Amino acid sequence: GLSSTTRAGVAAAGIALSVGVVVGPAIPDAGEQLLDLSEWDDGPETRRVTSPLVEISASLLDQTERELFSVGVDDLMDRHYWRQMALTEFNGREWRRSSSFDDANGRVPSNIASTVNRTTVRQEITTTALGGIYLPAAYEISNVLNSDDVELEYEVETGALVVKRESEGRARAGFTYVIESQVPNYDPAALPATATDGLSTDFVAEHTQLPEECLDGQTTIDTCWNPDITRAAEAITAGTSTDYERVMALQSFFVDPNNFSYNIQVALDHDIDSMERFLFDVREGYCEQFASTFAAMARSIGIPTRVAVGFTWGEWDAARRAYVVRGEHAHAWPEVFFADVGWVVFDPTPGRAPAHNQSFARLAPAQLGENDASNRELGDGPVPTTLPAPTPTGGTNTAPSVPDQPEPDPDDLLAEPAGAGMMSGDQDDGRDWSLLLRLVAAIGGVAAIVGVVPLVRIVSRQRRGMRVADDPVGRSELAWDDATAALRLIGIVPSPAETPMEFASRALQHHRAVGPVEELATAVTMLRYANLSDPTSVSHEAEQAAAAVAELCRAQVSGSKRLSDAIDPRTITMN
Incomplete structure (x- = not known):
């Protein structure tokens, strides 16, 4: 059992957490809550997973x-594009999505306008070596009929069907699920002239978001947006009257084969x-x-x-x-939103090119080995093949070349608490009591982090270890997360856009x-x-390698840095 010291520490942390959560928000001008208790419910689950876009090259x-x-x-x-998910945010380094899922059993809600004509397609999908949690399906799923003993979840906004966390081990061995999709039959004549007509400002902002434009002395190496790309999009679409x-x-x-060619051997990453x-x-x-x-160019023109x-x-x-x-059939493609469609x-x-809605896309169905050599003709109307010359640096102004920057020190990422170093003067207007309470709440929040965060991490790690004890793949993923957590201590921070081999190459x-x-x-x-x-033997090798990586990394940093990492609440969701 827990020692008396440990029990006292946990109790103190609990009391401090209560003070920070309950008292803090009640104080005038206290700002946001440390924790929002309304989020502790059985609503949609937010999960952080590697984007399938990263795995396409593999x-x-x-x-x-x-x-x-x-x-x-x-x-x-x-025959359709078997779609897994959609990425809605481009931060200059990669496209990504933070999704929230609901249980999927039976009919699921739709994100397509009810006025659009659709065709029902029944699919019996059997996975053998798919990997990951995202499941392929014709867009848009309407009904989950059966999934054996594997529990599924669904996100309406992006039409993503995934394996529930508790079922990942069972799904990894392969399973069969049966679904129905309502595939839309789009009519170009029904589209609004402007795609955003009547859409909310927030929706348009989310789906036209791009990084900030490059400032003086910056280039796209700084993951800022190059306005030359916008100018290219404007030149290509000059003379058109509708979105x-x-x-x-x-498209x-x-x-057009005079402009681009297909080549899977190019050495390009995911950034601007x-x-x-x-x-x-x-x-x-x-x-x-x-x-x-x-997608980025379309966003740049609204x-x-x-x-x-x-x-x-x-x-x-x-x-x-x-x-x-x-x-070899892995694929990615853009989707454009039109109001009321x-x-x-x-x-x-x-x-x-998709096999459905051919008249809409103006392309014959094409994939590897099927129309993949001839399907490169121009659509209706002339399209310029010469783009405006980019600025020499890729930015808006002439700037010297920028050398590679070192990886950030994790300690530098920890924000200084608001108001740190400030002292209150003499006051006689009744605000001393408020300031004192705010100070108590702040101290309580810090104490809660010190006591609760390490405990949560330990319990979470143990529970995950128990779930994957008999799963070699799951054990290797846990070992990978342990190693990347240790590598963060020495300033090597993984990116969701990197495969394990890409990250390892950079780390070396x-x-x-x-x-x-x-x-x-x-x-x-x-x-x-x-x-x-x-x-099992390969998983054992992964665990041994991860242990060696973690031991070496932790030996290179001070005890204070290890402590700051242990109490950082962000580390709870990093792996």
């Missing part, structure tokens, strides 16, 4: 012919700097570059856009009456020793994607 390069899942349909013509024509002009620009090089210099890439750049991730329809297997989908699929990637270039991080990343990648005969 799917295309490393497991091209491996079957990931199959989709049984009633009709051969029920539909504008997005069609953007035609990218699929890579986007700028793709658009103005490289002119080669795969779906990730085409979809991301299209059209709500997001990036969807999933797969093309795959190969038809007549014996199974199902489409077989492999890693909903999210509409476009595809700027050469040699790729750091000036401090990091231990066998490459071996760890290799083991984690193998367990995620390879069909191993002995996954």
